[in-house]
Amino acid sequence: MWILLFVTVLWYGGLFFQSFFLHRYAAHQVFTMSKAMERVTYVLTWIFQGPSYLSAYGYGIMHRMHHAYTDTEKDPHSPSHDTNLFAMMWKTKTIYQDINTQQVEVDSKFTKNIPQWKGFDLFASSRVSRLLWVAAYIAFFAFFATTWWEWALLPITFMMAPIHGVIINWFGHIFGYVNHQMKNTSKNLFPFDFLMMGEGYHNNHHKHASSANFGEKWHEIDITYLIIRVLDFLGLIQLKPIKIKN
Template sequence: MSASPPSPASPAPRGRWTTFVRWFDTAAAEREGDPALDDRVDWLRALPFLAMHLACIAVFWVGASATAVGIAVALYAVRMFALTGFYHRYFSHRTFRTSRPVQFLFAMLGAASVQRGPLWWAAHHRHHHAHADTPADPHTPRKGFWRSHVGWFLTRAGFRTDPARIRDWLRFPELRWLDRYDTVVPLALAAALYGLGAALERWAPGLGTDGPQLLVWGFFVSTVALFHATVTINSLAHRWGRRRYDTRDDSRNNLWLALLTFGEGWHNNHHYFPGSARQGFRWWEIDITWYGLRLLQALGLVRDLKPVPAAVLARAGG
């Protein structure tokens, strides 16, 4: 009697090997399966993501220093701006223009956030706007907090990139490469931080840091904090805050989330008019990403920042 085929929930050795390959090459062949199973968390493929969280516990062994914490904060800020200004407002919504070198530079900084490549990010975000808070939205809070916060990100369906949604970016081979090998930049950053820490330990011991400490704080702690801050816009900005505009979704404006995410917390504004490079529509709505983009424009690095139309502001009221 022939043996039964392996269950999709318990992948065969070949399937495990393919999953391992996809940790480094997202284009590795993936078998299409039952849509219901594709919507489950792929724990095997999620292992590096889970390990990154566990690595944060190492702070109790490596200790802390002003240098390590300062670098962690700086990397949080730089990568948050790359995500909000470029992954979101540029690659997803095309709210301004820039040169190809600047486009690639900020795509690399965004990739260093370990939130996958710019094409994946833009494709999923465009899908979200097309189906916000409907059953087709993978991270609507209507499916539960944890599902919207992190669960959707770890499913087999969540790992895929829909090329139909980002055809405007497919003509750039460097972006396709960055999207396919989306772990290259994070691994390079981790190695660079370890090397910098080892160098500082030797050449500037007064700074009180070393390789393991800078790796844990600068990469693991900073990256995990960055991830969870970013996805609060999925899980919290559709639950708590003020609704200035009567949109078809549950989006809300939230000052605290705006501060944490450099302006993304003005989420109801954004869902009402996603075509603007500015999300804090009023002068008192702090939008750090907008200020950064204005600075880059003044330096000649970006151009044609799309403003909030006067008609949209007029509907905003107070």
């Protein structure tokens, strides 16, 4: 029971901060927050993503490139140009690392207002940080795991962020339905996205990339957006008014 609870918390906690902070804030800036709140969110992202921590700087730039070059050879991750999902994951990792360590020159249109906390990212993305999280997860499993199949869940905890990414960036361009016919392969994975907290409405998102709400139809409930509305109501963030054009 404790192992399942642990994995569930990591799955949805890591997914929320990837969607809320890295995707909707860093990449698309559909809301604003104070510098103090931004720093707090950096730390929470590191806590919930653990060994698979992703930098807002690297993720934000790479995701903007995905929207600019969707399903072309310049797309950082596309089933249209990668032979299998593992090849896509490796390519994505390489591009992300090159951007995050500033080993490649990036067009300024992709870097505008991207949040960056160099000192924290240097630690949170380090091998030391990742190994400490791995050791902590192993210790937790050693203390609470009671069956062999629970141990089978351990590798998933190490790779949460890449798994979340591949579900959307691979399967979200192959399986599902579309609300909008577009010049790309983006799909909505689920009529009700219980698994990816709204990220699964990928076709909707590609159509209206500046919208904080990825859901459109009555059954397309975007759980992350509902939390964003609560945070906006509490004054912790400020949603931007967006006029969606059909």
